[in-house]
Structures are given as C-alpha cells and as structure tokens.
Amino acid sequence: MPAPPxxxxxxxxxxxxxxxxxxxxAQLHETELQAGFLAKFGVAFLADFYRYVARDSGCILLxxxxxxxxxxxxxxxxxxxxxxxxxxxxxxxxxxxxxVSYLLSGRSLSPLVSIRRYLTxxxxxxxxxxxxxxxxxxxATQRKGVGxxxxxxxxxxxxxxxxxxxxxxxxxxxxxALHFYPARGAKLVAKTQLGSLESSVFVCPTARAMRxxxxxxxxxxxxxxx
Ligand SMILES: CC(C)(COP(=O)(O)OP(=O)(O)OC[C@H]1O[C@@H](n2cnc3c(N)ncnc32)[C@H](O)[C@@H]1OP(=O)(O)O)[C@@H](O)C(=O)NCCC(=O)NCCS
Numbered sequence: 001m002p003a004p005p006x007x008x009x010x011x012x013x014x015x016x017x018x019x020x021x022x023x024x025x026a027q028l029h030e031t032e033l034q035a036g037f038l039a040k041f042g043v044a045f046l047a048d049f050y051r052y053v054a055r056d057s058g059c060i061l062l063x064x065x066x067x068x069x070x071x072x073x074x075x076x077x078x079x080x081x082x083x084x085x086x087x088x089x090x091x092x093x094x095x096x097x098x099x100v101s102y103l104l105s106g107r108s109l110s111p112l113v114s115i116r117r118y119l120t121x122x123x124x125x126x127x128x129x130x131x132x133x134x135x136x137x138x139x140a141t142q143r144k145g146v147g148x149x150x151x152x153x154x155x156x157x158x159x160x161x162x163x164x165x166x167x168x169x170x171x172x173x174x175x176x177a178l179h180f181y182p183a184r185g186a187k188l189v190a191k192t193q194l195g196s197l198e199s200s201v202f203v204c205p206t207a208r209a210m211r212x213x214x215x216x217x218x219x220x221x222x223x224x225x226x
Contacts, residue, residue: 006144008066010153013073015055021063022047022054024070032136035171035194041098050075052091053133058083060157064137064146072137074150078161080131127189128203130158130166135177142176151184159206166204171197 013021026046030039038046053059053075064072077083088095132154137146158166168186170177171194178200182188186202193199 006141006146008064008071008141008146008149010062010064010149013050013054013061013063015051017054019047021070022050025050025061025063025073028070028073028136028138029134032139033134035173035197035199036134037195040102041095045094045098048094049091052087056083056086058086059133060154062150062153062157064150066141071141072135072146072150074135074154075133076154076158076166077131077133078158078163079129080133080167081129127167127201128163128165130163132166132168132204135168147180148184151180155204155206164206166206167201168204169194169199169201171195171199173197 013025023043026043026049029046029050030043033039038049050061050073054061056077058079059075059077061075062073063070132151135147135150135154137150167189168181169192170181172178181202181204184204186204188200189203190201191198192201
C-alpha cells in the first residue's frame with residue numbers, strides 16, 4: 001500500500017527564528033551528518049553556525065516544519081569559497097575554540113585533516129561555486145518525500161537567483177544520499193575525501209532538474225512536502 005502523503009511546510013529560517021528551531025537543526029546535523037567535520041563540534045556550536053547561515057546574505061537555510069517541529073532542513077550557499085571566508089573572518093575564534101577543546105579532549109586530529117582536505121578540494125575551477133551544504137531529514141519521517149521537497153525548494157531558490165548548477169558531496173557511508181541525488185538529476189563529476197571517507201561530488205543542474213521534478217510533484221505541492 002502506498003505511504004500516506006506527509007503533511008509539512010517548507011519555510012526559510014531567518015536569524016530571528018526561535019532558538020529551538022536552530023537547536024533542532026543542530027541536533028539533526030549532529031546525528032545525521034556525522035561524516036562531516038562540523039558534526040564533531042557539538043549541538044551548541046552547530047546551533048550558532050546555523051544562526052550565522054540564516055543571517056548570511058549568500059546563504060539559504062530552509063526547514064520542513066510539522067506544526068512547530070523541524071523535521072528536516074537543507075542549507076546552501078551561492079559561493080562556498082566566499083561563504084567560508086566570511087565565516088572564518090566573523091566566527092573563526094569560536095571555531096578555533098571548538099577545535100582546541102576537541103583536540104584537548106584527546107580525540108583524533110581528523111577534524112583538522114578534514115577541514116584542510118575540504119578547503120583544498122574546493123580549489124577546483126571546473127565545479128560550480130554554488131553548493132548544497134547540508135541536507136538531513138528526521139529518521140522518523142524519512143522516505144516520505146520530505147527530502148525531495150526540501151531539495152526542490154533549494155533548487156527553486158538557486159534558480160530564482162540565476163544559478164544554473166550547484167555541487168553537493170556525499171560520503172560513501174551516506175547510502176541514501178548516493179541514491180537520492182542521481183534520482184534528482186545530479187551527475188557524478190568527481191571523487192574526493194570527507195575526512196577518511198571516500199566521497200562523491202555531484203553537480204545538480206537547477207533548470208533541467210526542475211523540469212524533471214515538475215514531472216514528479218504536482219505543481220501546487222512544489223516546495224512543500226507531498
Ligand atoms: C538523504 C535524505 C535527506 C533523503 O530524505 P528523505 O526524506 O528520506 O527522502 P525522500 O523520501 O524525499 O526521497 C526518497 C528518495 O531518496 C532515495 N532514498 C532515500 N533513502 C534511501 C535509501 N535508504 N536507500 C535508497 N534510496 C534512498 C530514493 O531515490 C528515494 O526515492 P524513492 O522513495 O522513490 O525510491 C535522508 O535519507 C537523510 O537525511 N539521510 C541522512 C543524512 C544524509 O545523508 N544527507 C545527505 C548528505 S549529502
């Protein structure tokens with residue numbers, strides 16, 4: 001029997017949104033995006049990180065809300081290099097404090113290696129500078145169309161800002177993502193490392209993918225969960 005349609009709305013999260021929304025985004029990041037280095041810095045750091053993202057004019061943070069509860073989110077930036085440059089200028093001290101306390105707690109140097117690899121792997125000129133930076137859905141509501149709706153809303157945001165294509169990276173442990181992006185029209189363009197994990201870099205074309213999604217999702221539901 002087909003799953004019943006899942007009811008939620010997709011909205012942008014601005015910097016003045018309630019603290020519990022950023023807290024929930026941070027929790028989802030920490031539990032669902034463990035392949036990346038930011039997840040290692042804890043929920044408090046991540047909540048502050050996403051409030052920064054919500055404030056940054058070159059970024060977008062969209063959440064799926066079920067009532068007042070965040071059940072998924074996606075973030076993106078129009079230029080990943082410029083975003084990290086701004087972030088390090090404005091929040092570099094906080095990041096350094098988190099890194100030092102992480103290292104002093106006797107854990108591995110892997111976040112440092114990951115950050116270096118992540119930033120140097122961006123020195124490629126053939127990839128779009130726009131990037132889907134995070135996408136996660138609450139495990140209790142996965143496979144119900146929430147991820148597709150978030151992805152479509154981010155595509156629409158990029159498209160409306162004149163962006164034709166964006167990149168996204170998925171580690172080999174993120175099996176759902178490795179199916180999810182190609183099914184949305186993304187093309188595998190490179191392999192890289194996320195920490196110690198082999199990862200795939202995809203390019204997602206907004207215009208073509210929008211047409212593909214227009215075939216999947218009734219027009220009235222685009223941008224909100226079916
Ligand atoms: C990837 C993710 C965001 C998808 O969200 P979702 O709400 O479950 O996805 P949807 O229900 O909208 O879309 C389902 C589609 O995704 C793919 N997919 C999702 N989970 C899958 C799985 N476990 N195995 C294979 N394909 C999967 C399929 O293409 C599926 O389409 P189908 O149902 O028609 O077969 C979600 O699985 C998640 O949060 N994963 C953990 C975090 C993560 O890996 N994020 C991506 C980082 S790059």
